Amino acid sequence: MTLQAEIISRQTKKALLRVEHLKTYYPLRNGLFSRATGHIKAVDDVNLTLYKGETLGLVGESGCGKSTIGRSIMRLEQPYSGRILFDGEDITHFPVQRLKHVRTRMQMIFQDPFVSLNPRIRICDALAEPLMVHKRVRRSEAQREVAALLQTVGLPRSTNNRYPHELSGGQRQRIVIARAIALRPKLIVCDEPVSALDVSIQAQIMNLLQDLQEELKFTYLFITHGMGAVKQMSTRIAVMYLGKIVELAPTQHLFRQPKHPYTQLLLHAIPSPDPTLRKPNNQILLGDVPSSIDPPSGCRFHTRCPYAQTQCRTVEPALTDGDHAVACHYPLE
Template identity: 75%
Template sequence: MTPQAAEDQGHSRQQLLQVERLKTYYPVRSGVFGNARKHIRAVDDVTLTLHEGETLGLVGESGCGKSTMGRTIMRLEHPSAGRILFENEDITQYSQRQLKPLRTRMQMIFQDPYASLNPRIRIFDALAEPLIVHKLAERSEVQREVNALLHLVGLPHSAGARYPHEFSGGQRQRIGIARAILFRPKLIVCDEPVSALDVSIQAQILNLLQDLQAELKLTYLFISHGIGAVKQISTRIAVMYLGRIVELARTEQLFRQPKHPYTELLLNAYPPPDPTLRSRKKMMLHGDVPSSADPPRGCRFHPRCPYVQERCRQEEPLLTEGEHAAACHYPLA
């Protein structure tokens, strides 16, 4: 199913995930007694909704808080404030014991699959153990189930007898995907799953994720700083800057007519597939992301914005409502 087709169906589907005013702060300690004088506002008052069967892309520069957002939704990080509702179940304050059964319904694909694989055990054992522990298959059926998983992600059955270091980066990511779909979860958070791969391998992994989504009826939160990958796979895209969502729209609409200057500059940095489309010199993104421990007053993007006005320096804009939302006092036409 294409992102556009999923989008057309998404409006009639139920909400799978709802994030309400989510905050994840980390204390910056100093002094003899280690008092927290400031906080790094990694995720700062974010509200999002994800429908069954869609892919929501979350894009932004490194340090904008998108990976922390994904980890907080998965409850690998503890939220400082706000709510996380999964299938209408408030999981915000769940203990580790309460989260354990939830892990079969929510899974994560990491940027570096090698770091999440035990280098001392074979791939077969890495996939078989969860099946046995969670009683998803009888011991006599484990071999068949693991072989079916490997086949789903495009790996031969013989891969099960090998160790993580014997695979290429793309193959290891396929193993990471196999482990994520093992429980047939409802939601998968993909945290930069292709950023460490060659471009040709990136396309293969993105195609695999789309095929699995259609076959297994998966829902993705796809996190990346590469807007090209996000464009290929996403139904909708949320643009994140310094801990906050600054624009949210359908993929086609966001690429055709961005409303926030930050989104426009991100798109300008994305090379078009047809070089003849480069008809004029475009404004590019300059400067570094300010510290999330001390964000600028007013609009957080104003120190880097080419369209900045006095109001932007004094008053922080709110994210508008509607199908194409933007947090900008003077949205682009």
């Protein structure tokens, strides 16, 4: 699909989620009275729009704030400022009781399926719980619905009476996916759903997510640090660095013509099948992500950027408008 066709397609769709100037800070406390002496700026002034039926990939190094965005959208973390508009409602400051009803329409798949399942509860009870809590089915109908969920995610009915520790990592992640889709939500936040799995299992889980999206019309926010995974799953990709979005574009265009040096270096970091191939220094992502307590002035990437100039060190670039947006003073051509 051409860029123009993708623009027209999005214009005919309704925005399901809008994140406006989102900031999620964690206070640093010190002293006898635990006074805040500073903040960890995990997410710092992020704007995102997610359209119905699409998959927006969110990619970046560990510690850049990807998961915090997902948790903030789900209101598992309270934003410091900004707005979260979901399905036409501003849910930023919803009380717990109102969030309970919102979460029937938005669910989350966590990175570690073993941690996100109660080891003392059988699979049948773990899947029946959301249906019972939200009164979607009668108790007598719950097991029939659970059997249907297991079939949907490709697990045998015998999985019903097993405990999480009796399943493989891939099977546990299928259970977590089944629990996330049980209420037929509109939005599913996938927080690195394949990073804890073997490569062969990763492909199976991503194929399952794509099949479910096509069949049940889900909308995904797909969070990952793997460029291969985000390319397979996403309609559009937002590249994140140290709490900020630095590039946002349709998937094909981002991979074909990255405009931000950080995006280019992430793409160069994809392993090559040729072990003898040596990459020049300007194609290697050097150094570590700076501290989010005291981020660099100007462009936050300038301390690692091979193309940084004086302006980059002093003036923070704004994310441009348009379908291929970039926050860089000297975008690549």
